[in-house]
Amino acid sequence: MNQTQIEFRNVSFRYADDQPWVLKDVSFTIRSDQSVAIIGHNGSGKSTIAKLINGLLFPDEGEIIVHGTSVNENTIWDVRKKVGMVFQNPDNQFVGTTVRDDVAFGLENRGIERIDMIQRIDSSLAAVRMKDYLLHEPHRLSGGQKQRVAIAGVLAIRPDVIILDEATAMLDPKGRQEILTTVNEVKQNHPLNLITITHDLNEIISADRVIVMNDGEVWLETKPRDLFTKEEALQSIGLDVPFSAKLANELKRLNIELERTPLDQKELLDALWTYHLKT
Structure with missing residues (x-):
């Protein structure tokens, strides 16, 4: 049975009282069986949505529900067990001296038993085709390889939701294609919600649903194929097909x-x- 995994209820947010609203009365739901892309021009509010889901920010108005839990200062650690994030710059996520140590970091923080930890490290790195780099230093990897390790680190903690926040923005075309291939493989082989935050419409073709943001509001909710017929309307808000x-x-x-x-x-x-x- 399909259930609502994430829900935004009339959410508004701004970074300071004297700043304009970044999100304005935003409402949407994401079901547990869906892969969703959230797109928009720079400043549309899409990356703020990612941070709100994971409890890095809290709404000024409205409520966010993640897997039945309201996101607030008292519940953020429970929410973060269910939501993993991969950011734009993978170097900001690395803490280990080797690929193995880095993937192990999140597991150690959660008190995972060593036998289970070893199995999770191996399976998550295998899922992103990085098992041969177990003892490599993360900073010596290519951009695409770094992002694959970052995805493995998130997979290892077995979240219900993975958010890719502009995860390919800093990569060259080859690295970008590596990540898109990896993401599609992960989605096919692991039972989880995948939320892709991007401004590049080439990255949304495998999504079940697209939420288009414009100036802090939900401009449209639709499917990728239907969205691509709206070329002129998308160009008017700074996007292109x-x-x-x-x-x-x-x-x-x-x-x-x-x-x-x-x-x-x-x-x-x-x-x-x-x-x-x-x-």
């Missing part, structure tokens, strides 16, 4: 209708081939 959707939208304006809006280049090629066979 991937190339495959952009080309499909342009073809539509030329009265060349594909069966559906493609999510990526493979779907675009398949749709063009299907159209060619029909004509």
